[in-house]
Amino acid sequence: MTPKDAFVEYAPALESRSIVTISPEYGHFINGEFTKGANHFPSINPSNEEVLSHIALGNAQDIDIAVDAARIAFESTWSKMSGKERGKYLYRIARILQERAREFAVLESLDNGKPIRESRDVDVPLAAAHFFYHAGWADKLDYAGMGNSPRPHGVAGQIIPWNFPILMLAWKIAPALAAGNTVVLKPAESTSLTALLFAQVCQQADLPAGVVNIITGDGSTGAALVDHPGIDKIAFTGSTEVGKAIARAIAPTQKKATLELGGKAANIVFEDAAIDEAVEGIVNGIFFNQGHVCCAGSRLLLQEDIADEVLAKLKVRMAKIRVGDPLDKNTDLGAINSSEQLQKIRDLSTSGDEEGAERWSPECALPNTGFWFPPTIFTGVTQAHRIAREEIFGPVLSVLTFRTPQEAIEKANNTPYGLSAGIWSEKGSRILWTAGRLQAGVIWANTFNKFDPASPFGGYKESGWGREGGRHGLTAYLKEAESNNE
Amino acid sequence: MKYYGLVDGTEGSLLNFLKGLPGVDQVGAEARAAMLGTRSIKTSSKKAAIDLAISMVDLTTLEGADTPGKVRALASKAVRPDPSDPTVPSVGAICVYNDMVAIARKHLDLVGGAHVPVAAVATAFPSGRASMAVKIQDTTDAMNAGAGEIDMVIDRGAFLSGRYIEVFDEIVQIRALCGDKAHLKVILETGELVTYDNVRKASFLAMLAGADFIKTSTGKVAPAATAPVVLVMLEAVRDFYQLTNHRIGVKPAGGIRNTKDAIKQLVLVNETAGPEWLTPSLFRIGASALLNDLLMQRMKMRDGYYASPTYVTID
Numbered sequence: 017m018t019p020k021d022a023f024v025e026y027a028p029a030l031e032s033r034s035i036v037t038i039s040p041e042y043g044h045f046i047n048g049e050f051t052k053g054a055n056h057f058p059s060i061n062p063s064n065e066e067v068l069s070h071i072a073l074g075n076a077q078d079i080d081i082a083v084d085a086a087r088i089a090f091e092s093t094w095s096k097m098s099g100k101e102r103g104k105y106l107y108r109i110a111r112i113l114q115e116r117a118r119e120f121a122v123l124e125s126l127d128n129g130k131p132i133r134e135s136r137d138v139d140v141p142l143a144a145a146h147f148f149y150h151a152g153w154a155d156k157l158d159y160a161g162m163g164n165s166p167r168p169h170g171v172a173g174q175i176i177p178w179n180f181p182i183l184m185l186a187w188k189i190a191p192a193l194a195a196g197n198t199v200v201l202k203p204a205e206s207t208s209l210t211a212l213l214f215a216q217v218c219q220q221a222d223l224p225a226g227v228v229n230i231i232t233g234d235g236s237t238g239a240a241l242v243d244h245p246g247i248d249k250i251a252f253t254g255s256t257e258v259g260k261a262i263a264r265a266i267a268p269t270q271k272k273a274t275l276e277l278g279g280k281a282a283n284i285v286f287e288d289a290a291i292d293e294a295v296e297g298i299v300n301g302i303f304f305n306q307g308h309v310c311c312a313g314s315r316l317l318l319q320e321d322i323a324d325e326v327l328a329k330l331k332v333r334m335a336k337i338r339v340g341d342p343l344d345k346n347t348d349l350g351a352i353n354s355s356e357q358l359q360k361i362r363d364l365s366t367s368g369d370e371e372g373a374e375r376w377s378p379e380c381a382l383p384n385t386g387f388w389f390p391p392t393i394f395t396g397v398t399q400a401h402r403i404a405r406e407e408i409f410g411p412v413l414s415v416l417t418f419r420t421p422q423e424a425i426e427k428a429n430n431t432p433y434g435l436s437a438g439i440w441s442e443k444g445s446r447i448l449w450t451a452g453r454l455q456a457g458v459i460w461a462n463t464f465n466k467f468d469p470a471s472p473f474g475g476y477k478e479s480g481w482g483r484e485g486g487r488h489g490l491t492a493y494l495k496e497a498e499s500n501n502e
Numbered sequence: 503m504k505y506y507g508l509v510d511g512t513e514g515s516l517l518n519f520l521k522g523l524p525g526v527d528q529v530g531a532e533a534r535a536a537m538l539g540t541r542s543i544k545t546s547s548k549k550a551a552i553d554l555a556i557s558m559v560d561l562t563t564l565e566g567a568d569t570p571g572k573v574r575a576l577a578s579k580a581v582r583p584d585p586s587d588p589t590v591p592s593v594g595a596i597c598v599y600n601d602m603v604a605i606a607r608k609h610l611d612l613v614g615g616a617h618v619p620v621a622a623v624a625t626a627f628p629s630g631r632a633s634m635a636v637k638i639q640d641t642t643d644a645m646n647a648g649a650g651e652i653d654m655v656i657d658r659g660a661f662l663s664g665r666y667i668e669v670f671d672e673i674v675q676i677r678a679l680c681g682d683k684a685h686l687k688v689i690l691e692t693g694e695l696v697t698y699d700n701v702r703k704a705s706f707l708a709m710l711a712g713a714d715f716i717k718t719s720t721g722k723v724a725p726a727a728t729a730p731v732v733l734v735m736l737e738a739v740r741d742f743y744q745l746t747n748h749r750i751g752v753k754p755a756g757g758i759r760n761t762k763d764a765i766k767q768l769v770l771v772n773e774t775a776g777p778e779w780l781t782p783s784l785f786r787i788g789a790s791a792l793l794n795d796l797l798m799q800r801m802k803m804r805d806g807y808y809a810s811p812t813y814v815t816i817d
Binding site for chain 1: 524525526527529530531533534540541542543544545546547548549550551553554557737768772773777780781
């Protein structure tokens, strides 16, 4: 082996997992204490199917106890506390998240399968940033143009997905607490561990008991939370199907809701784009977090005259994607989160083959255990293909072409979803023209998948209700503010 | 075919070609370079990277205070960077002003370094502000003294005022002087070109005009070989290879002082142009202080502890 070959292989650079301590079994976190829990189910590491722990399956009774605890905490402590004092707790949580960042990152990668580079550089720092940002809002609610002394709703029931466990927790809990609500949060069935570690952070921060309660479980646990009469507000991130069920369930009630649902974002590359950076953006748009991203750029719309050039460069770039052990610091694409999700990705990809699209993946060796899917693109896709319409939620990109800007807009908007979109052009006027016509809640120009706590995030059409993040997201947790916004 | 058949040597064809290049998005290019900077190169890969980097160093002294003694010391070091360990490879070349070329060549040959070429900076280095006659004489002197590589500077003033054809013609003339006797490295001085769009344009201009290598900087201007600049140049040689089937080399110079920086450069090469470029004939690092840091890291990997700096030679 020459020095060149030995270098090119990149020897394994594994992040140590010794920093995390995982209990063999977890209960719920209610009223500041961990309970024993019942009906435990295994939580596995999707990269090798190792059982990491056993998680309690919450039922209606657990939800009832947690909502009571949250109600008492709301009435007796949290809603009475000054914004300044609430802010102190949020700052404290934010600092602890930073101090324990490596622990959170390693645990997230073990439990979710995402590469350590992402959990370390994106998920955990952004989660801390959300607490810092909202901590700053806590004592300024009266002066932020959100009506005369806006008041919290009360108890918020929050249900989060498995794709960004700790980050989605932060998106939900930070604004709720800043506004003076207390919460009962249910993490996703397959990724509860960082939420349970966050419960320890709440204890470490001396957060008053009952302000944050975490009930683990599956869909039935979530349904019990949604149906509980003591909940004032629902915040959900997940599939459009479940979002619709929630909307139906709360329709006859007074419950408020924000829903962050699916997406099928168009990433539009115009002929005058900076091609190399557009290729990076395409890769980041669909392969970031294994494509388990609601706002993933899963439909690539290429202007026809540059399609061949972009595809050739994209394939060269995709061949450089490093698939493998999520704890290796050089891994770009980790494991698919669950066998169910892997099956869904396989099924939809097969439909792409059957409907005549052309599948391409770079050569890459996938591990023998765990759930894996190679980075994949389908070319020759039309609007009529299932893979152009349904959310795959995996590392699979559908490539379509367009001839004129008008056609790009029509194709981009021809979907029931409307969460995000990307525009690639070196021409400012074209970017503004396009952005003004896209039906999407978040539009990135010459970049993709950029998140900031100060920036509101949310969808059009079947991609959801309401916004999270920024001042807009905060108003969802305040009464006066909401009516003033209408 | 002349100019690879891509331009015909007229101003119009050159302008058309350069205008047809896609732009570079600054934010995106910097983000990609930063991401590649997070690659973690450990154990066997690090060991291989250090030896590879040593073999790519253009060991450089370009000072007004250079003397024959200094250049001889540099030449000895270039051949055997670590006198206590014969497994350390020689560096890629030594790089000096043209009045030192003969001394360097003679001493290299004397100490068993016939395989180490001498690179001479030329064409009124570092500013390039002289008449073409002077630039030609400068290059001729260096070649006559035994330079195997010519590191010429471009006329940045002409480039920035849009007189691309003048820059092109100068490179073409120096290329003709080099013939097949010397490799031509064209220094773009990216710190003065400032934008990545300019870096891409200048890279293609130099390649079309006959450069064997494109080089970031003289080392006299900061910033020099930043990661995004090297990224854009590596993209340029990769794309040029697609167009012409010719591989042009890249030489970052200036600001690469330690092993970590050097390894980041190798990662950029590997993941941008590709592993085919990971050879001293296609990638060099212009540096002076870097070599000793590479040697110290090499000792650390061999012995398991950091040695005192007194264990590496000064030059």
